[in-house]
Amino acid sequence: MFCCVGSNRKNEGKKDPKWRIFSLKELQLATNSFNYDNKLGEGGFGSVYWGQLWDGSQIAVKRLKSWSNNKEMEFSAEVEVLAHVRHKNLLSLRGYCAEGQERLIVYDYMTNLSLLSHLHGHHSAECHLDWSRRMNIAVGTAEGIAYLHHYATPHIIHRDIKASNVLLDSDFKALVADFGFAKLIPDGATHVTTKVKGTLGYLAPEYAMLGKASESCDVYSFGILLLELASGKKPLEKLNPTTKRPITDWALPLAREGKFSELSDPRLNGNYVGDELRRVILVGLICADSRPEKRPTMLEVVELLKGDREKLAALENDEMFKIKSASVSDSGTEDSSETVTEDMEPKQEIEDVKL
Ligand SMILES: Nc1ncnc2c1ncn2[C@@H]1O[C@H](COP(=O)(O)OP(=O)(O)OP(=O)(O)O)[C@@H](O)[C@H]1O
Numbered sequence: 001m002f003c004c005v006g007s008n009r010k011n012e013g014k015k016d017p018k019w020r021i022f023s024l025k026e027l028q029l030a031t032n033s034f035n036y037d038n039k040l041g042e043g044g045f046g047s048v049y050w051g052q053l054w055d056g057s058q059i060a061v062k063r064l065k066s067w068s069n070n071k072e073m074e075f076s077a078e079v080e081v082l083a084h085v086r087h088k089n090l091l092s093l094r095g096y097c098a099e100g101q102e103r104l105i106v107y108d109y110m111t112n113l114s115l116l117s118h119l120h121g122h123h124s125a126e127c128h129l130d131w132s133r134r135m136n137i138a139v140g141t142a143e144g145i146a147y148l149h150h151y152a153t154p155h156i157i158h159r160d161i162k163a164s165n166v167l168l169d170s171d172f173k174a175l176v177a178d179f180g181f182a183k184l185i186p187d188g189a190t191h192v193t194t195k196v197k198g199t200l201g202y203l204a205p206e207y208a209m210l211g212k213a214s215e216s217c218d219v220y221s222f223g224i225l226l227l228e229l230a231s232g233k234k235p236l237e238k239l240n241p242t243t244k245r246p247i248t249d250w251a252l253p254l255a256r257e258g259k260f261s262e263l264s265d266p267r268l269n270g271n272y273v274g275d276e277l278r279r280v281i282l283v284g285l286i287c288a289d290s291r292p293e294k295r296p297t298m299l300e301v302v303e304l305l306k307g308d309r310e311k312l313a314a315l316e317n318d319e320m321f322k323i324k325s326a327s328v329s330d331s332g333t334e335d336s337s338e339t340v341t342e343d344m345e346p347k348q349e350i351e352d353v354k355l
């Protein structure tokens with residue numbers, strides 16, 4: 001039934017033949033000694049550099065910050081575990097380097113960079129993302145996460161699904177990056193954690209408040225990503241210098257009124273498949289329901305996005321999409337109680353927030 005998601009299952013346990021340990025010298029040579037000009041960006045765990053190996057292949061090297069020596073064994077062991085997780089929509093590791101204080105992870109370089117760069121970054125004006133590419137990215141990303149949740153051993157909760165962690169290869173195929181990362185960083189915890197690792201705007205409310213990670217937190221973040229992909233809007237839109245509106249607060253009322261064209265990214269110029277747009281928006285909204293028990297599993301999300309009629313019919317009839325009188329407020333995503341003010345958002349990334 002879920003053949004597509006599970007199709008790579010047989011690959012699990014096999015490492016890519018390219019997988020190996022890199023020397024620090026080799027990575028320094030490849031990246032021009034981690035030159036600033038080679039830097040692709042910086043995230044919560046360190047910086048990523050573009051590099052080229054002696055054979056001409058392009059790599060992306062993630063240089064982890066702050067690493068304590070006594071974690072050496074754990075680092076290698078955890079990286080080895082991740083090396084076995086392989087799926088067509090997951091950015092797999094090519095190898096790693098652990099020398100002295102340096103901890104580096106090597107990936108294939110993705111020529112079309114991240115979804116973030118196409119939606120809001122320096123590629124956004126070029127409009128490379130037509131509707132069919134967006135649809136493939138939606139389904140591919142869902143399949144990658146579904147694999148992590150349901151087929152990888154051990155099962156992996158991503159905890160940081162967002163547009164910069166969806167990379168695009170030369171064919172604009174989506175590859176989910178940075179899965180299993182929370183376990184690689186110092187004091188990395190198990191699946192249930194009391195630390196929040198995530199990005200504001202994508203964080204499930206219960207995860208932000210209680211710090212308990214679960215698969216449904218990833219489903220929430222993926223829902224936000226779907227809304228972002230369809231609309232081209234950011235997860236939190238700046239309304240004025242002090243207030244930001246969550247994308248769900250904007251999208252849900254429009255979806256209830258059936259105004260799907262208003263929800264589509266203006267850069268699409270109306271060039272989209274109406275049924276598919278509607279599907280992506282409705283699935284995005286149900287995934288981003290503030291009540292975790294209402295959210296579908298990622299396997300269900302894959303089926304919904306692929307157009308499973310029965311599941312879609314049930315979704316369309318969900319009470320969430322019924323127009324309600326102004327006085328009625330449920331615990332769903334509809335009211336603006338989640339509106340974020342600058343005071344509440346000291347920085348974009350939330351990491352290591354002890355709750
Ligand atoms: N293999 C890769 N190919 C191309 N670009 C990459 C690759 N890996 C990472 N990047 C880009 O490098 C930048 C930095 O990545 P990094 O993962 O450190 O930060 P992030 O994704 O913004 O945040 P987080 O630490 O939460 O994952 C991002 O823009 C990311 O999309």
Ligand SMILES: [Mg+2]
Pocket residue numbers: 043164165177178
């Ligand atoms: Mg990342």
